Amino acid sequence: MVMRKLKEFVVEKLILICGLASIFFVVLIFLFLTKEGLAVFKSVRPADFMFGRSWYPISEPAQLGILPLIFGSLIVTLGAAIISIPIGVGCAVYIAEIAPLKIKEVLKAGIELLAAIPSVVLGFIGMVTLVPWVKSTFNLPTGLTALSGSIILAFMAMPTIVSVAEDALYSVPKSYKEGAFALGATHWQTIHRVLLPAASSGIVAAVMLGIGRVIGETMAVMMITGNAAVIPQSILVPVRTLTATIAAEMGEAVVGSEHYFALFAIGIVLFTMSFIINVTADLFLHNKRR
Amino acid sequence: MRNTKRSQKIAFFLLFLATLLIVLPVGMIVVIIVQKGLPAINWQFLSDIPRQGMRAGGIFPAIIGTLYLVVGAIIFALPIGLLAAVYLSEYAKDNVLNRVIKLAIVNLSGVPSVVYGLFGLALFVVFLKFGASILSGSLTLGIMILPIIITTSREALESVPQSFREVSLSLGASKWQTIRHIVLPNAIPGILTGTILGLGRAAGETAPILFTVAAFYLPQLPKSIFDQAMALPYHLYVISTQVPNVDEKVRYGTALVLLFLVLMMNLVAIIIRYNFRKKKKW
Amino acid sequence: MVKFNAKNLNIWFGQIQALKGVSIEIQANEILSVIGPSNSGKTSFLRILNRLNDLHPGFKMTGLLEYDKTDIRKLDVEVLRKRVGMVFALPLPLPLSIFDNVAYGVKMHGERSRQKIAAIVERSLRQAYIWDEIKDRLNVSAFKLSGGQQQRLCIARTLAVEPDVILFDEPCSGLDPISTAKIEEAMLKLKKDYTLVLVTNNVKQAARVGDRTAFFLSGELVELDRTERIFTAPADQRTDDYIRGKFG
Numbered sequence: 001m002v003m004r005k006l007k008e009f010v011v012e013k014l015i016l017i018c019g020l021a022s023i024f025f026v027v028l029i030f031l032f033l034t035k036e037g038l039a040v041f042k043s044v045r046p047a048d049f050m051f052g053r054s055w056y057p058i059s060e061p062a063q064l065g066i067l068p069l070i071f072g073s074l075i076v077t078l079g080a081a082i083i084s085i086p087i088g089v090g091c092a093v094y095i096a097e098i099a100p101l102k103i104k105e106v107l108k109a110g111i112e113l114l115a116a117i118p119s120v121v122l123g124f125i126g127m128v129t130l131v132p133w134v135k136s137t138f139n140l141p142t143g144l145t146a147l148s149g150s151i152i153l154a155f156m157a158m159p160t161i162v163s164v165a166e167d168a169l170y171s172v173p174k175s176y177k178e179g180a181f182a183l184g185a186t187h188w189q190t191i192h193r194v195l196l197p198a199a200s201s202g203i204v205a206a207v208m209l210g211i212g213r214v215i216g217e218t219m220a221v222m223m224i225t226g227n228a229a230v231i232p233q234s235i236l237v238p239v240r241t242l243t244a245t246i247a248a249e250m251g252e253a254v255v256g257s258e259h260y261f262a263l264f265a266i267g268i269v270l271f272t273m274s275f276i277i278n279v280t281a282d283l284f285l286h287n288k289r290r
Numbered sequence: 291m292r293n294t295k296r297s298q299k300i301a302f303f304l305l306f307l308a309t310l311l312i313v314l315p316v317g318m319i320v321v322i323i324v325q326k327g328l329p330a331i332n333w334q335f336l337s338d339i340p341r342q343g344m345r346a347g348g349i350f351p352a353i354i355g356t357l358y359l360v361v362g363a364i365i366f367a368l369p370i371g372l373l374a375a376v377y378l379s380e381y382a383k384d385n386v387l388n389r390v391i392k393l394a395i396v397n398l399s400g401v402p403s404v405v406y407g408l409f410g411l412a413l414f415v416v417f418l419k420f421g422a423s424i425l426s427g428s429l430t431l432g433i434m435i436l437p438i439i440i441t442t443s444r445e446a447l448e449s450v451p452q453s454f455r456e457v458s459l460s461l462g463a464s465k466w467q468t469i470r471h472i473v474l475p476n477a478i479p480g481i482l483t484g485t486i487l488g489l490g491r492a493a494g495e496t497a498p499i500l501f502t503v504a505a506f507y508l509p510q511l512p513k514s515i516f517d518q519a520m521a522l523p524y525h526l527y528v529i530s531t532q533v534p535n536v537d538e539k540v541r542y543g544t545a546l547v548l549l550f551l552v553l554m555m556n557l558v559a560i561i562i563r564y565n566f567r568k569k570k571k572w
Numbered sequence: 573m574v575k576f577n578a579k580n581l582n583i584w585f586g587q588i589q590a591l592k593g594v595s596i597e598i599q600a601n602e603i604l605s606v607i608g609p610s611n612s613g614k615t616s617f618l619r620i621l622n623r624l625n626d627l628h629p630g631f632k633m634t635g636l637l638e639y640d641k642t643d644i645r646k647l648d649v650e651v652l653r654k655r656v657g658m659v660f661a662l663p664l665p666l667p668l669s670i671f672d673n674v675a676y677g678v679k680m681h682g683e684r685s686r687q688k689i690a691a692i693v694e695r696s697l698r699q700a701y702i703w704d705e706i707k708d709r710l711n712v713s714a715f716k717l718s719g720g721q722q723q724r725l726c727i728a729r730t731l732a733v734e735p736d737v738i739l740f741d742e743p744c745s746g747l748d749p750i751s752t753a754k755i756e757e758a759m760l761k762l763k764k765d766y767t768l769v770l771v772t773n774n775v776k777q778a779a780r781v782g783d784r785t786a787f788f789l790s791g792e793l794v795e796l797d798r799t800e801r802i803f804t805a806p807a808d809q810r811t812d813d814y815i816r817g818k819f820g
Contacts, residue, residue, distance in 0.1 A: 001682070008466040012381070018370050019377025022394040022440065025433050029401065032412040090308030098302055099309075109560070110313045116556045117319065118494025119403075120523040121545050124530050125319050128538075158312050188298035209400070216402025218497040219523075223531055243404045243497070250408070250501050255416055267408040271401060278400035282393060383629060453664050457726075460622060461677035461733055462654030471680070476667055 033271055037264035040064065049265060055229040055240075057249065057259040064262045066269070068231045072146070072239035073215060075232050076225060079150025080157055080214045085207055087154070088161030092206070095162070096169040097191055115159035123220035126152040131224055138236055144226030146239045152220050157210035164209055164285075168202020169195060205284035212277040216270065218243040242266050323545050330543025339509040344529050345536050349544055354511055355424075355519030356493055356551070359503065362428025362515065363435060363492045368485055371439030375481075378440070379447035380469055399437035404497040406434045411501040425515040427503025434498055435488035442487065446480020447473055479566035483559045490555035494548065496523040506532070522548045573600040575737055575767045576621060579636040583616060586630035590616040592791040593635075598737075603759060603768040605782025605799065607775055609819065613791040618739050618771045622656040623649050639737075654681060657735035661742040663722030665714030670706055673714045673725060677733035692732050700728035701758050720751025727758060737767040745773065756781050775815050779803050787811045 040049065044064050052065015095107050130151060135143030172195055180190040196203070226238025227248060240248075246263050253260040334348055341347030382388040410430030420426045450473050458468040474481075496504075504524040512519040526544045529536045576598040583591045591613045598604050608614045619625045620637065623644060637644050644652055654677075666673050674693045683689055693710070697703040702724040706717065714725055723743060730738055740759070744752040759768055759781055772778050778785050779799060786796040787808075795808045806812045813819060 004464075004682075008464055011466055015373045015377045015381060018373035019382065019391060021370050021374055022391055022398050022436065025436065026394045026397050028413065029405070029409045032409055032417070033405070036408075036412050087308045087311050090305045091312050094302075094305040094309045098305060107309060107313060110316055112556065112560070113320070113553065114312065114316045116490055116494075116552055117316075118496070118523055118548060118552055120494070120496045120527050121323070121549055122319070124526055124541065124545050125322065127530060128541075129322070155312075155315065162312070186294050186298050188301045189294065192301070212400050216400070216404070218402065218404040219527060223527070243402055246404050246408060247497055247500055250411070264408055264412070267405050270405050274400045274402055274405075275397055278396050279393065282396050453660070453662075454666060456624060456627065457660065457664050457666060458676070458680075459627070460624060460653055460658040460660075461680065461729065462650045462652075463677065463680040464650050467680050471676070472666060 030271065033264055033267045036261060037266075037268040038261075040258060040261035040265045043258055044262070049262075050269075053231065055245070057253075057262060062258055062262075064258070066242070066245075066266060068229045069240055069242045069245050069266070070269075071231045072225070072229070073241040073243070075146045075235060075239060076149040076153060076221060076241055077211060077214045079146060079235055080153035081207070081211055083150060083154035084157040084161060084210060084214075088158045088206070088210065089165050089203060091158070092162045092165035092169060092203075093191060093196075096166045097187070097195070111159050111162050114155060115163075118219075119156060119217060120219045120223075122152055122155065123223035126220060126224045134236075140236055142226060142238060144224055144238050146225060146232055146235045146237065149221050149225035149239070149241075150235070152224060153214045153217055156217055156220065157214045160213050161206045161210040164206035165199070165203045168199040168206060171202065172198040201284045205281040208277050208281040208284070212274055212281070215277070216243060216274055218247050222247050242270055246270075320549070323542060323549055326538070327542035327544075327546025330539040331546065335543055336547070340507065340525075341509075344507060344525075344533055345540065349522070349525060349547065351508060351511055352520040352522045352525040352544075353547065353551075355503075355505075356522040356548075358424050358512060358515075358519060359427050359431055359499065359521055360489050360492045362424060363431035364485060364489055366429055366432035367436050367439050367488060371436050371484075371488075372443050372481060374436075374440045375443035375447055376469060376474075378444050380465070380473065395437045395440055398433075399441070401434075402497075403434065403495055404500075406430055406498040407500050407502060409433075410498060415502055421516065422501065422503055422505075422518050423516045424503055424512055424519050427499045427519075427521075428515070430498045430502045431492040431495065434495065435492050438488045438491060439484050442484025443477070443481045446477035446484065449480065450476045479562050483563045483566075486555050486559040486562070490552045490559070493555065494523055494552045496521075496527055499524060522551070574598070575600045575640065577636070577638040577641070581617075581620070581633065581635040581637060583620060583625065583634075584630070584632040585616075585625075585628055590791055591620075594791075594793045596786065596793055596796060598767060598769060599784075600767050601763060601765075602783040603763055603770060603781050605778035605785040606769065606771045606788060607773075607778045607785060607814070608788035609814065610773075611790075612788040614771045614788045615741055616791075617788065618658075618741055618769060620644075621737070621739055621769065622653045622658055624653075624658065654733050655735055656737045656739065657730035657733065658739040658741065659723070659726050659730055659743045661745050663719055663726055663746070665717070665722050665725060668714060669711045670714050670717070670725060671710040674729050674732045677729065681733060693728075696728040696732040697725075699731050699758075699762070700724045701754060702728060718751075720747050720754065723747060723751065723755060724758065727755070731762075735766065737769065738762065740768065740770040740772075742772055742774075743770070744777065752777070775817075787814060789814070 049064055049066060051067050053067050054063045054065050055068055056063040095104055099107060126148060130148050131143035134145060134148050176194050176198055177190055180194045221241050222244035227240045227244055228238035229240045232239045246266055250263050253263055336348060337350050338348030339351055410426055414420045414426035414429050415422055454472050455468050458472045499521055503519055505518040505520050506528060508518060508520050526548055529541055529544060574597050578594055578596045581591050581594040606614045616625060625631045666676060671693055674696050675689050678689055678692050702721060705721060717725060744755055762768060770781060782799040785799045785802040787794045789810055795806060795811045802811060803815060
């Protein structure tokens with residue numbers, strides 16, 4: 001009995017510690033990013049880092065302005081959002097409201113399948129199919145463009161958008177829908193006048209989480225956007241994103257060099273962005289429940 | 291009236307179109323990879339080391355490396371994730387701490403994979419001096435899949451009816467006995483599903499292992515957890531972009547093996563979940 | 573002998589007060605029926621006796637509650653719950669075999685010997701008048717039994733840990749008349765060795781099995797007396813109205 005109590009005391013303390021593990025790891029990630037990343041500001045002013053227009057990390061002296069990278073990420077993300085939001089929300093509505101039960105299961109399995117495909121595989125498929133298509137359709141010198149990245153990334157955002165938006169639609173009380181039907185509204189009128197507004201905060205969260213996924217995506221984007229660190233003038237030119245910069249250059253950066261610190265500083269920027277997006281999306285989801 | 295009917299028809303058609311625009315490409319991706327990758331698959335491809343600068347031979351070290359990494363990640367993440375889920379489902383009270391933990395989990399799942407790579411580099415490779423090794427890579431992947439395991443396990447635990455807990459406690463069993471003998475056994479299928487989904491995710495990720503473990507070309511098997519290793523997703527990246535003139539067949543074959551591995555895990559998870567729902571006793 | 577002694581008990585769930593100044597003594601080897609409309613506090617009363625309300629976040633209690641002359645808050649909660657067993661409103665078998673359901677509590681209290689456990693299981697199932705019906709299929713899932721059998725299995729499960737008091741929370745609410753009769757019969761026989769508290773919505777059931785009957789209304793104990801008196805000459809008008817079916 002005493003032994004049992006002692007054992008249970010230890011187990012319950014262990015459970016508490018593990019319960020706190022996620023906080024611990026978030027803090028740890030932040031600490032190590034700042035520990036390495038903030039060192040870059042010894043040689044570059046923060047404003048020059050954020051708004052500098054040229055990224056030449058290995059020239060002498062190094063030029064560490066990440067504005068082109070930010071623009072690269074933004075244009076690719078914007079493109080992906082324009083493609084994935086209407087398609088993703090539309091698909092969510094179709095699955096939640098219109099598809100017959102059996103087809104619904106097949107569609108959901110298809111979406112899960114898409115979510116499961118590793119990004120490097122999507123990047124590879126993009127390289128061998130999409131990139132040549134973009135090149136010939138728009139008659140470009142290279143198909144490795146922001147547009148190609150946007151299209152592939154849209155497919156990475158869609159599973160998130162579809163599943164979160166679908167949940168939001170399901171969580172609208174049945175009575176809303178029945179009320180609308182009782183007033184003689186058609187199914188479509190009910191969907192766009194009653195269901196969509198009622199589910200709006202969940203759908204906003206879905207879109208934000210999808211965009212969060214896109215901004216953080218690395219491999220596919222590195223493989224098909226051409227990686228040119230210049231501020232893009234159109235969507236049909238090569239760009240380089242924040243994530244791809246880290247992935248492509250960290251291998252060559254010497255530990256403890258200015259370049260190494262700068263890449264960690266980019267990591268801080270990404271971490272902060274994803275933090276803001278996720279907290280806001282969570283607020284929207286929470287709002288929905290209330 | 292005819293107008294509203296017609297606008298409904300158009301709207302539904304567009305929604306259907308949107309769905310097709312997602313599902314068809316997914317199907318095409320899978321079909322293309324299978325069709326073009328299958329001719330590359332033979333015993334030698336699966337069991338041999340890469341040869342001629344990765345243009346020929348097999349991908350065996352990459353398969354083994356990925357298995358090591360995935361197993362390592364799960365050894366680290368499953369106990370912590372499971373106990374964290376037990377905490378959230380059985381012990382946490384509705385207070386600020388609980389809210390902060392949930393927020394931390396949401397954030398952990400949203401951190402870009404390449405940032406996990408940076409973190410693993412700074413903490414495990416450099417600070418703890420594990421070097422680029424299976425250990426560093428596994429730990430990095432383990433932290434990355436922690437939120438998946440916590441979230442799915444927690445759902446599984448919470449789906450065990452409260453009445454079972456009350457019955458067990460009313461018989462004089464302690465809280466931990468109740469968790470150990472009633473709650474956990476009935477949540478196992480859900481926990482398993484989450485674990486396998488985590489495995490699948492760990493197997494497919496590239497960015498977190500770029501600087502923590504992955505070897506560009508290492509035609510031998512790792513001997514200890516402090517060795518570097520090849521890994522399937524990184525290998526696919528390397529032969530797709532870094533090595534010129536690789537036969538298309540080899541690339542598609544590698545993509546197929548990776549895709550097969552990941553999809554199998556997901557399929558197993560889906561089957562477990564489906565069977566569990568069908569057999570559910572309460 | 574007094575089993576439970578409550579003095580001026582008040583309990584709250586968050587802002588809502590569920591019991592107001594309840595004082596009551598429960599005698600050993602009696603069946604105390606507790607009646608009242610829904611939300612009268614009768615189930616909350618039952619669930620403080622084995623401290624099951626503690627699971628509810630926001631639960632608060634003031635006043636005195638003694639079990640065998642000891643404040644229940646000073647007792648180890650697991651010991652208290654072993655001594656004060658409970659049968660729930662719906663049959664709630666654990667997702668285990670029939671045998672393991674009955675053996676569960678015994679094992680949790682540290683019994684290892686298979687022989688002893690098997691003997692306890694048989695004895696308990698006999699006490700709950702279900703042994704003969706199920707002795708050939710002890711290893712099938714408890715969910716395979718009918719509702720009435722499941723409820724008697726739950727009674728056996730409670731008996732297996734050798735309690736002193738058994739709390740019944742509307743134990744026949746989902747059962748047919750024959751199953752109900754079997755359970756009432758079991759209760760009357762159990763009285764010899766145990767103290768029974770029966771919360772029920774069924775006024776007739778209270779009259780059939782209770783030695784004494786307590787009537788709760790809006791969290792207050794309105795009246796407590798010998799069952800015949802409550803049903804023939806209640807002191808309070810509200811009791812009279814309730815048992816005549818004027819409300820509730």
